[in-house]
Amino acid sequence: MKIVIVGAGEVGFHIANRLAYENKEVVVIDRDPEALKRVSESIDVQVVQGSGGSPVALNEAGIKEAEILLAVTDSDETNLVACLMADTLSHNTKKLARIRDADYDPYHETFKDGPPHIDTIINPEIEVVKTIDRLMSVPGAIDVGEFADGKVKFVGVRLDEKSPLADIQLIDIPKQIGPDHRLLIAAVLRNEKMIIPRGDDRLHSGDVVYFISEEKDLASTLKLFNKPDMTIKNVLIVGGGRVGARLAALLEKRSIHTKIIEKSGERCKELADHLNSVVVLCGDGSDQQLLTEENIQNMDLVVTLTNDEETNILTSLLARRLGAKKVITKISKFSYFPLMLAIGMEQVVNTRLSAINSILQHVRRGKVISAISLKDEQAEVIEAVALETSEIVEKPLRKISFPKGALVAAILRKDHVIIPSGETVILPGDRIVIFARREAVARIEKILSVKLEYF
Amino acid sequence: MRWRYVLYVVGILVLFLGLSMTLPLLVGLIYRDQSVYSLLWSIGITIGAGGGLALICRSEGTEHISQREGMAVVAFGWSAIGLFGALPFYIGGEFPSFTDAFFESVSGFTTTGSSVLTDIEAVSKGLLFWRSLIQWLGGMGIIVLSLAILPFLGVGGMQLYKAEVPSPVPDKLKPRIRDTAMILWKVYALFSATQVVLLMFGGMSLFDALCHAFTTMPTGGFSTQNASVAQFDSLYFDIIIIIFMLLAGINFSLHYQMLRGRPLTLWRDSECRFFLAGVLVLTVAVTADTWLWGIYESIWTALRYGSFQVISILTTTGYATYDYEQWPAMSQIILLLCMFLGASAGSTGGGMKCLRIMLCIKYCYKELFSLIHPHAVTHVKIGGKSVPEDVMRSVLGFLALYMLLFAACSVILAGMGVDFLTAFGAVAATIGNIGPGFGTVGPVENFAHIPATGKWLLIWCMLLGRLEIYTVIILLVPEFWRK
Numbered sequence: 017m018k019i020v021i022v023g024a025g026e027v028g029f030h031i032a033n034r035l036a037y038e039n040k041e042v043v044v045i046d047r048d049p050e051a052l053k054r055v056s057e058s059i060d061v062q063v064v065q066g067s068g069g070s071p072v073a074l075n076e077a078g079i080k081e082a083e084i085l086l087a088v089t090d091s092d093e094t095n096l097v098a099c100l101m102a103d104t105l106s107h108n109t110k111k112l113a114r115i116r117d118a119d120y121d122p123y124h125e126t127f128k129d130g131p132p133h134i135d136t137i138i139n140p141e142i143e144v145v146k147t148i149d150r151l152m153s154v155p156g157a158i159d160v161g162e163f164a165d166g167k168v169k170f171v172g173v174r175l176d177e178k179s180p181l182a183d184i185q186l187i188d189i190p191k192q193i194g195p196d197h198r199l200l201i202a203a204v205l206r207n208e209k210m211i212i213p214r215g216d217d218r219l220h221s222g223d224v225v226y227f228i229s230e231e232k233d234l235a236s237t238l239k240l241f242n243k244p245d246m247t248i249k250n251v252l253i254v255g256g257g258r259v260g261a262r263l264a265a266l267l268e269k270r271s272i273h274t275k276i277i278e279k280s281g282e283r284c285k286e287l288a289d290h291l292n293s294v295v296v297l298c299g300d301g302s303d304q305q306l307l308t309e310e311n312i313q314n315m316d317l318v319v320t321l322t323n324d325e326e327t328n329i330l331t332s333l334l335a336r337r338l339g340a341k342k343v344i345t346k347i348s349k350f351s352y353f354p355l356m357l358a359i360g361m362e363q364v365v366n367t368r369l370s371a372i373n374s375i376l377q378h379v380r381r382g383k384v385i386s387a388i389s390l391k392d393e394q395a396e397v398i399e400a401v402a403l404e405t406s407e408i409v410e411k412p413l414r415k416i417s418f419p420k421g422a423l424v425a426a427i428l429r430k431d432h433v434i435i436p437s438g439e440t441v442i443l444p445g446d447r448i449v450i451f452a453r454r455e456a457v458a459r460i461e462k463i464l465s466v467k468l469e470y471f
Numbered sequence: 472m473r474w475r476y477v478l479y480v481v482g483i484l485v486l487f488l489g490l491s492m493t494l495p496l497l498v499g500l501i502y503r504d505q506s507v508y509s510l511l512w513s514i515g516i517t518i519g520a521g522g523g524l525a526l527i528c529r530s531e532g533t534e535h536i537s538q539r540e541g542m543a544v545v546a547f548g549w550s551a552i553g554l555f556g557a558l559p560f561y562i563g564g565e566f567p568s569f570t571d572a573f574f575e576s577v578s579g580f581t582t583t584g585s586s587v588l589t590d591i592e593a594v595s596k597g598l599l600f601w602r603s604l605i606q607w608l609g610g611m612g613i614i615v616l617s618l619a620i621l622p623f624l625g626v627g628g629m630q631l632y633k634a635e636v637p638s639p640v641p642d643k644l645k646p647r648i649r650d651t652a653m654i655l656w657k658v659y660a661l662f663s664a665t666q667v668v669l670l671m672f673g674g675m676s677l678f679d680a681l682c683h684a685f686t687t688m689p690t691g692g693f694s695t696q697n698a699s700v701a702q703f704d705s706l707y708f709d710i711i712i713i714i715f716m717l718l719a720g721i722n723f724s725l726h727y728q729m730l731r732g733r734p735l736t737l738w739r740d741s742e743c744r745f746f747l748a749g750v751l752v753l754t755v756a757v758t759a760d761t762w763l764w765g766i767y768e769s770i771w772t773a774l775r776y777g778s779f780q781v782i783s784i785l786t787t788t789g790y791a792t793y794d795y796e797q798w799p800a801m802s803q804i805i806l807l808l809c810m811f812l813g814a815s816a817g818s819t820g821g822g823m824k825c826l827r828i829m830l831c832i833k834y835c836y837k838e839l840f841s842l843i844h845p846h847a848v849t850h851v852k853i854g855g856k857s858v859p860e861d862v863m864r865s866v867l868g869f870l871a872l873y874m875l876l877f878a879a880c881s882v883i884l885a886g887m888g889v890d891f892l893t894a895f896g897a898v899a900a901t902i903g904n905i906g907p908g909f910g911t912v913g914p915v916e917n918f919a920h921i922p923a924t925g926k927w928l929l930i931w932c933m934l935l936g937r938l939e940i941y942t943v944i945i946l947l948v949p950e951f952w953r954k
Contacts, residue, residue: 039647060648
């Protein structure tokens with residue numbers, strides 16, 4: 017499968033890296049020779065220097081043979097032009113564009129039916145607000161993925177020593193939690209390494225544990241991890257940019273008491289104009305006095321969303337020191353992720369990672385409904401429909417030759433969620449949630465999509 | 472630097488080399504000659520050593536190979552392959568010493584074609600075949616071949632590829648390096664097969680046709696005959712070999728484009744035009760020179776021998792149809808210059824490469840131009856595209872280093888008691904991967920009489936030339952070894 021990526025920035029780089037790792041033919045187009053150098057030196061892809069909207073560059077990249085075009089530069093305009101040009105040159109190529117400006121929001125459908133024929137528009141800001149929403153809803157979670165329309169949740173939490181699960185063997189967990197409760201631990205992140213635990217492995221405190229749970233069991237499962245339920249009533253948003261405004265609007269709709277701090281007076285006026293019950297404050301989010309004045313110690317949640325990630329990190333640290341119960345930080349540099357864990361700021365969102373996640377799910381073959389990659393990109397969770405013709409249906413799971421490092425985490429049959437065991441049989445039409453380490457993704461994809469194209 | 476990983480890859484390459492020795496074994500078995508014994512031993516030792524090394528240093532497939540590791544793999548890989556490739560020559564006792572066997576082996580892999588053999592026809596058929604086969608394997612590159620057929624090098628392959636094929640402007644034909652390597656090898660194999668058929672059509676035996684095709688396409692130059700191609704004394708063979716030498720001297724990506732139905736790409740590429748124009752001008756000069764000085768009676772004979780020799784040296788093949796040391800001085804000097812000029816970048820030929828020379832000439836012109844127009848903003852352009860400053864710098868650095876190493880090695884070689892002309896000729900011929908030089912290592916002589924230490928120096932020169940200097944010379948830089 018050939019994929020053309022326009023834009024060699026963080027998003028383009030990481031997607032290219034992932035796809036090349038899965039043995040796809042990737043061509044990256046960018047204007048900046050330095051950015052291309054970084055790509056071509058570390059990833060096995062072809063690079064073309066030129067503007068993404070230029071027909072010359074697109075032709076050189078072989079757009080005619082490409083199955084998918086991903087337009088992911090930082091500029092909405094370039095992405096749109098790239099899609100438009102690609103549409104003219106090669107109509108059958110599937111097109112995905114990253115478009116951020118909210119002004120385009122009402123036109124997403126038009127773009128799909130009209131000339132650029134963009135199959136999917138990805139707005140990372142919408143995605144990031146969704147991520148914040150998910151993190152808000154699951155107390156203590158570092159990573160939350162939703163599958164089967166939210167019925168199944170994939171959650172990563174840090175295990176602390178007070179949890180009843182700390183230092184016990186996996187095999188003994190059912191004894192610990194009682195028979196009517198099913199908990200499937202998919203992976204453990206220990207010292208920045210992803211481990212797929214087996215029955216005789218122990219969970220240590222300090223591990224990040226990824227588990228699958230049904231929505232209705234989630235609260236009780238989280239109690240096992242010593243993360244009691246907590247309703248969020250007061251939220252403070254620092255930074256009134258596009259993401260901040262979107263989040264404020266969402267919280268307003270839910271009638272959560274929200275305050276938003278923004279530095280620029282102009283922007284504050286716009287926000288106040290736009291929002292009704294949200295308190296808009298004009299000031300610096302890192303100003304301790306302002307924060308105390310606004311009762312930061314009573315806040316259930318502080319979200320730092322300014323465009324400057326260092327400010328976000330420092331403001332978050334300050335907010336936590338001043339007594340905020342929960343803090344979510346937006347960062348954009350991938351290299352900061354491990355650092356954030358080290359300073360204990362675990363709830364992190366990243367617009368680029370959100371963009372990558374939503375793009376990936378569209379690149380996947382077969383009937384993949386959604387795909388989420390974990391923070392450090394070591395593993396992915398894929399939700400897909402089990403096709404009648406694929407290898408995985410109609411036989412017990414233990415008889416399926418699954419690649420190493422992959423497991424079926426949940427099966428959704430009609431409205432019913434099954435946490436599978438070795439004897440479970442997948443039926444055609446079931447929606448399945450698969451957890452896979454990066455090495456296994458390519459094989460999983462093949463298993464899911466088998467024979468589909470020929471019938 | 473992960474030495475374990477570097478050694479692991481080297482081990483795999485050696486193992487792979489051991490497997491390829493089964494082909495000459497087959498030839499040896501067919502002719503029932505003495506090479507069978509030495510080949511069997513060599514296969515055992517090579518597979519054992521390579522497999523053992525790979526097994527001991529077995530490491531997880533890493534995603535990313537650093538540039539430094541890539542260079543180390545290629546430099547050590549080539550040295551190891553030269554060493555193990557020498558075993559068949561040494562074990563059977565057909566070569567007088569290990570130095571000679573090693574010299575012949577490296578000369579083969581680097582497609583140089585310098586030989587220490589006085590009587591080639593006396594060597595067993597199996598070894599003659601091995602001698603040609605190693606040129607064929609080395610021509611397109613052992614790493615490139617491994618990239619094409621061994622999946623394990625996949626992700627980090629680009630660093631290895633760049634270390635082995637250090638073209639000034641690397642071109643990737645396909646998004647994945649593996650596919651690119653595969654295409655290059657397919658084109659290479661296709662041309663070689665065509666040449667075998669054409670040579671046999673002219674009446675050459677299958678064995679000779681294979682051996683000559685295996686040494687023409689990589690611009691190697693080993694022949695199965697004492698007098699090289701001259702022995703056949705056939706105009707038809709001369710023409711076929713000329714055509715395939717020219718093809719081998721042209722960038723293989725262009726051949727790929729041409730085979731895909733775009734024949735004009737050859738002409739549109741400015742380096743290819745430069746190369747062909749160079750061939751034409753130099754051929755005319757040599758033909759006229761030899762004819763006017765009365766070496767040949769007819770101008771057509773002069774053209775036949777003149778063009779063959781110019782193309783043979785310029786593409787760095789090194790076949791001979793005539794003892795060019797009998798020619799007038801101007802022709803000899805032209806041939807000496809051809810040794811430096813070399814073939815196109817991305818071809819199997821050696822030398823400095825036309826592209827670099829072209830860039831250098833254009834750069835000089837740009838300097839002159841800016842003396843006249845001090846405020847002018849100009850770029851060095853190739854095929855309408857500006858060449859980035861850093862590429863230009865590395866090209867100039869390469870040319871300077873090449874000349875410097877040539878000078879240094881000639882001085883050292885002369886210090887070992889080799890005469891003036893021979894020292895120059897031998898170093899130029901080995902560093903440019905040509906084969907025959909001047910003086911006592913000319914087309915009708917060989918390298919047997921060079922002292923052993925001199926041979927080791929020339930071995931190093933051949934590796935320098937084949938891997939285009941940086942990959943080899945970097946090992947001498949202390950910074951490379953620092954943690």
